Amino acid sequence: MTVVATKTDGQAASAFQAARSRLPGAAAVAEQRQAAFDNYTRQGLPHRRVEDWKYTDLRVLMREVLPLAAAPDHAHLARAADALQLHAIDGVRRLVLVDGVFVADLSDLAELEPGLSIRPLREVLEAGEALDDRWPAPDTADAMVAFNAALMTDGVVIEVGADITLQRPLQIVHVAAATEPASIVTRSLLRVGQNATATLVESFVAADGSTRYQLHDALHVTIAEGGRLDHLRLNEDAIDAFHIASLFASLHGQARYNACALTTGGGVSRYQGFVRFNGDGAEVTANGVNLLNGTQHADTTLFLDHAVPHCVSREVFRAVLDGRAHSVFQGRIMVRPHAQKTDAKMMTRALLLSDEAEADNKPELEIFADDVTCGHGATTGALDDTLLFYLRARGLPEKEAQALLIQAFIGEAIESIVDDQLRALAIAVGERWLEARA
């Protein structure tokens, strides 16, 4: 095999070499990092001939690998604090990462509920705790996951004990504040104990005056038997940001995972979810909305692995595309041989508001069991002229009529959000996008 070294390979190697000495973790962690980096180097950036990355060719879209961000200084933190003010959500317990570093001063660690433990990833790694013991390593050879494992700087490690119902949602906020072009590499872990219930909001934002950045994030979620996690993810990154994030979710018996991911930010972004059913009777809702304009490219790729019987999965995905935006949805549902009585449905729809926008939808079913209910569908189209005329004939100006129809269109993905405040927040993200468009 011929390995062609590209410019980005060299940049990645120097980023790793330069950062190595300050990357947290005892010797065992350092070995894991080296192994992960070797894995990344063998593969290089994913490109269009790698099936999972077919529509998001990083050799074209990611022209450089930026050096790892420096730890935020006082000025960066001050600007991050301003950004937090702007994106504040009432009543949540906020956990803040600035340029990939956990900042306790900006976080709310006061009066932790009994059974709730929150630690920075750095601390966990430095204590020499191997992550693989309690959080199974992701079952993927994905090059960007390996890149993240090699360079992860910090993150949040959250454990919710058995039978605990968290009253306040947790929010992990990623703030980019660096004034030099930089890579931000984070990994967080959330374990929801047996019969425990938690809500997580993830926000990705940029502080005023931050420069271009590349964010690499990973989130491990484990939900023990009977546990429940509601998860809202808001990618409101800077419009020129590069954003690659992975989710690894593992569900045990009767667990519930109810997620909705909204993307309005980022120049190039990819959110890839690997969801695995490890216990009977678990249920997953993994919805998403991409609202894109200009030359934005956003890719949502989901892999739902029905490895055990009697599990339910639902995905409702919506893309609204203006300008020359490009949205990708890939959803693969795997039903393994003994996963009988699986009930899996996936529906993806894209709305094109301009002639130059592009949507790629690729739902896939791989079924190896014979007693299952599975379905998927995909549509792409423009706003319905008949509906628009009806609304205008009732007095709504054209833009308002469009906005109402677009809100209804994305509403089908958002309505699964249980918490009223968070659902309103998601609706407001859509409204802001529509206002910016008008």
Added chain:
Amino acid sequence: MALLEVKNLQVRVEEREILHGLTLTVEEGQVHAIMGPNGSGKSTLSHVIAGKPGYEVTGGEILFKGEDLLAMEPEERAAKGVFLAFQYPVEIPGVATMTFLRTALNAQRKARGEGEFSTPEFLKKVREVAGSLGIPQEMLKRGVNVGFSGGEKKRNEVLQMALFQPSLCILDEMDSGLDIDALRVASEGVNALRSPQRSMVVITHYQRLLDYIVPDVVHVMAKGRVVKSGGKELALELEATGYAQYTEAAA
């Protein structure tokens, strides 16, 4: 001044001329019926008055309260008091009927420089009208017309008419797809809205509807023109003789 004056209107859809110089005058407070065979251009006329895209006006004019209606966007026409009750009201999943009604009413009021309706006032009004039309409250929470029967959709059109209080209502084949009971309920709703300040144009194929909504003037349309006008007795005459004489005469 007449409320609506259509003068020598010529309309094309793509390359085909549908209306060949249609003239129609509707005075304030009058109810006019337009009858005619399929393809005579009745629905085209209603669409052009409401401003539906896709029609090219090649000649003539439409004046509404003396203003050039054709120069206005559909939403401006609505705010000025033009209301088209659709032959086939659309379904809008995800937009609750209540939200739709409030958004539309407030958009019209805003365009007229009036203040927004306060919510309790609005709710009270909607409940009142919905009650009189036999529209259950539960239906108002559902998406616009989603899962509604043909009769419920038409009643929802009448509900909007009652809320928006337009000065010109055009009812496009309100009777299509309705059984006799549904037709009676919808017609009673329309009749309750008859007033000296409001004109109506009732477009229909059959005389049946006009037993319920009794017109002041009846027009017969054939091949893109009004070929005869008369009193309500003209409708009964048509029922007996059919349209054949007019389509032949117009040919």
